[in-house]
Amino acid sequence: YSNAAAAVENTITPPVKVEHTQLLIGGRFVDAVSGKTFPTLDPRNGEVIAQVAEGDAEDVNRAVAAARKAFDEGPWPRMTAYERSKILFRFADLIEKHNDEIAALETWDNGKPYEQSVQIEVPMLARVFRYYAGWADKIHGMTMPGDGPHHVQTLHEPIGVAGQIIPWNFPLLMLSWKLGPALACGNTIVLKTAEQTPLSALLVGKLLHEAGLPDGVVNIVSGFGATAGAAIASHMDVDKVAFTGSTDVGKIILELASKSNLKAVTLELGGKSPFIVCEDADVDQAVELAHFALFFNQGQCCCAGSRTFVHERVYDEFVEKAKARALKRNVGDPFKSGIEQGPQVDSEQFKKILKYIKYGVEAGATLQAGGDRLGSKGYYIQPTVFSDVKDDMLIATDEIFGPVQTILKFKDLDEVIARANNSRYGLAAGVFTQNLDTAHRLMRALRVGTVWINCFDVLDASIPFGGYKMSGIGREKGLYSLNNYLQVKAVVTSLKNPAW
Numbered sequence: 348y349s350n351a352a353a354a355v356e357n358t359i360t361p362p363v364k365v366e367h368t369q370l371l372i373g374g375r376f377v378d379a380v381s382g383k384t385f386p387t388l389d390p391r392n393g394e395v396i397a398q399v400a401e402g403d404a405e406d407v408n409r410a411v412a413a414a415r416k417a418f419d420e421g422p423w424p425r426m427t428a429y430e431r432s433k434i435l436f437r438f439a440d441l442i443e444k445h446n447d448e449i450a451a452l453e454t455w456d457n458g459k460p461y462e463q464s465v466q467i468e469v470p471m472l473a474r475v476f477r478y479y480a481g482w483a484d485k486i487h488g489m490t491m492p493g494d495g496p497h498h499v500q501t502l503h504e505p506i507g508v509a510g511q512i513i514p515w516n517f518p519l520l521m522l523s524w525k526l527g528p529a530l531a532c533g534n535t536i537v538l539k540t541a542e543q544t545p546l547s548a549l550l551v552g553k554l555l556h557e558a559g560l561p562d563g564v565v566n567i568v569s570g571f572g573a574t575a576g577a578a579i580a581s582h583m584d585v586d587k588v589a590f591t592g593s594t595d596v597g598k599i600i601l602e603l604a605s606k607s608n609l610k611a612v613t614l615e616l617g618g619k620s621p622f623i624v625c626e627d628a629d630v631d632q633a634v635e636l637a638h639f640a641l642f643f644n645q646g647q648c649c650c651a652g653s654r655t656f657v658h659e660r661v662y663d664e665f666v667e668k669a670k671a672r673a674l675k676r677n678v679g680d681p682f683k684s685g686i687e688q689g690p691q692v693d694s695e696q697f698k699k700i701l702k703y704i705k706y707g708v709e710a711g712a713t714l715q716a717g718g719d720r721l722g723s724k725g726y727y728i729q730p731t732v733f734s735d736v737k738d739d740m741l742i743a744t745d746e747i748f749g750p751v752q753t754i755l756k757f758k759d760l761d762e763v764i765a766r767a768n769n770s771r772y773g774l775a776a777g778v779f780t781q782n783l784d785t786a787h788r789l790m791r792a793l794r795v796g797t798v799w800i801n802c803f804d805v806l807d808a809s810i811p812f813g814g815y816k817m818s819g820i821g822r823e824k825g826l827y828s829l830n831n832y833l834q835v836k837a838v839v840t841s842l843k844n845p846a847w
């Protein structure tokens with residue numbers, strides 16, 4: 348990795364200026380009540396990008412009050428569904444117009460390759476909002492037959508004020524998966540961004556208002572989990588909370604919700620997803636897909652294929668080729684072109700990953716590639732590959748959330764099904780095979796929320812996403828996500844003359 352080490356030393360100046368660093372409450376950018384700010388850092392070198400207003404419980408109170416007023420008195424839940432839809436479509440157009448600027452902020456704050464932000468993530472942001480703009484005027488209840496002289500119907504109503512707490516690995520996509528369905532259904536929102544990546548959401552929040560969103564419908568509070576986040580989860584006037592992050596914090600959210608007002612909760616948490624390479628696999632293709640499944644986004648994906656199970660017949664060849672592929676991975680300043688991997692998001696994640704690499708070596712797994720930091724500044728980590736991994740090693744049980752591939756050997760399908768399912772997580776799985784029966788068998792047997800067959804990380808707006816077991820509660824995206832933001836009201840009307 349010596350050439351790559353040089354590639355991370357000189358940083359390119361990002362092609363964007365930071366314009367918004369205050370909280371967005373009631374349609375206005377405002378300072379925190381306390382006047383406090385916190386630095387958001389450039390993961391390429393640890394330098395301060397900007398000081399950002401630090402919201403805490405007081406600011407959450409203000410944001411919830413603004414959202415409550417917008418819900419109880421404002422036009423948003425009352426306007427026609429078509430009007431709401433038009434605002435969301437206009438917003439998507441504005442995202443496209445500002446594509447490169449939004450992408451640059453995302454990369455600067457998070458460290459992900461700029462080409463990935465420009466070509467994939469910001470276009471997906473627009474796509475997700477168009478998808479939900481399309482839903483806004485197609486949400487409606489039903490009529491059903493009753494047993495007596497009654498007209499029976501349901502109204503699908505917005506739930507009210509939604510609290511949304513998002514992580515730093517896909518700041519904009521996580522925002523879209525949460526705001527999209529909540530807005531389509533007519534809710535108002537208090538969103539807390541992750542403390543590592545507050546910037547892109549503030550720009551997008553401004554564009555939402557430019558598109559015609561009424562004041563107070565979306566309020567964005569930058570700040571920390573234990574203060575601002577906990578204040579949202581325990582607020583008596585928040586009707587629903589949606590969270591994406593670690594399983595440990597997911598448990599706290601559920602507890603705070605139950606101890607306060609029993610607000611509805613959806614959780615999208617960690618994973619340790621199996622990627623299963625069957626004996627009939629084309630090894631070159633399997634290596635490439637398994638590499639993508641793990642290393643995409645610096646390995647910081649909740650659904651990363653982080654347990655690579657390979658059939659014993661192709662195992663040796665796979666390991667050799669996986670190692671060669673990792674050694675070729677292009678790591679460097681995310682603003683340079685052709686870069687596949689930038690730095691990890693912050694020093695905490697960086698240290699966590701290096702700690703797990705050490706555990707892997709100590710436990711006796713074979714280090715095939717990488718194993719250390721890259722360069723001397725910022726949070727770059729060498730693409731790392733372990734083979735001879737055993738199921739009970741910490742690198743095979745815990746979410747590392749970094750560029751560390753762990754390869755395990757298996758003999759037959761029964762065995763790999765049992766081992767793949769032997770996890771506290773159940774978010775996703777990858778299956779690589781040409782055999783239709785094998786694909787169907789695995790697809791049904793795996794206890795996970797998503798199975799990708801001969802593909803991975805296909806995350807279209809229409810596809811529901813969420814976890815079994817300790818990977819979460821509920822589904823985001825797709826039709827299923829609308830239920831998270833709706834109340835069903837049954838209305839029964841007595842009929843004088845039920846016959847016609």
Ligand code: TXE
Binds near residue numbers: 512
């Ligand atoms: O997560 P946290 P962290 C996993 C991944 C990672 C680990 C730790 O394994 O290494 O979690 O990352 C807010 N009340 N994932 O520490 O703390 C916090 O401010 C309310 C998987 O970043 O869970 C941020 O906005 N909110 C994951 C959000 O929760 C609280 C993505 C996530 O932070 C809070 C990120 C509290 N007490 C990490 N404490 C995925 N599923 O994609 C924190 N927060």
